[in-house]
Amino acid sequence: MSGAGEDFDLHFMARALQLAQGAQAAGEVPVGAVVVKDGRIVAEGANQPIGTHDPTAHAEIVALRAAAQALGSYRLLDTTLYVTLEPCPMCAGAMVHARVKRLVFATTDLRAGAAGTVFNIVQHPALNHRLECVGGVLAEPCRELLRNFFLVRR
Numbered sequence: 787m788s789g790a791g792e793d794f795d796l797h798f799m800a801r802a803l804q805l806a807q808g809a810q811a812a813g814e815v816p817v818g819a820v821v822v823k824d825g826r827i828v829a830e831g832a833n834q835p836i837g838t839h840d841p842t843a844h845a846e847i848v849a850l851r852a853a854a855q856a857l858g859s860y861r862l863l864d865t866t867l868y869v870t871l872e873p874c875p876m877c878a879g880a881m882v883h884a885r886v887k888r889l890v891f892a893t894t895d896l897r898a899g900a901a902g903t904v905f906n907i908v909q910h911p912a913l914n915h916r917l918e919c920v921g922g923v924l925a926e927p928c929r930e931l932l933r934n935f936f937l938v939r940r
């Protein structure tokens with residue numbers, strides 16, 4: 787798939803949603819992420835901090851690590867990261883350091899969102915890199931997945 791635009795974003799966010807569903811099936815908070823470069827997925831990630839006993843194993847970090855390995859560089863220039871939940875400060879900071887070009891997320895995180903909801907790390911003027919940012923892509927199915935996950939756990 788090549789090009790850009792709404793259809794492009796929907797296509798890759800749908801894959802991130804599938805990864806989130808897989809995370810939920812594994813007992814993790816349902817968040818999925820994909821890294822795209824030149825119109826193709828170069829890496830994927832799903833939340834796995836519970837199963838790996840690793841507080842940094844958020845979907846975005848898993849995907850960023852895999853992308854760096856796949857591309858042979860920790861600088862992920864000209865990439866887009868798609869994620870089903872607005873990134874937390876840790877993940878947003880990692881995206882800035884990796885020089886991800888664009889972030890597309892589905893639903894906002896009212897408690898820890900760092901792409902404009904609580905913080906805006908991905909576009910902070912004091913940092914040496916800022917990401918293009920689009921929110922709300924497939925927001926409702928991603929929000930419902932998270933809502934249902936937490937309803938069952940409470």
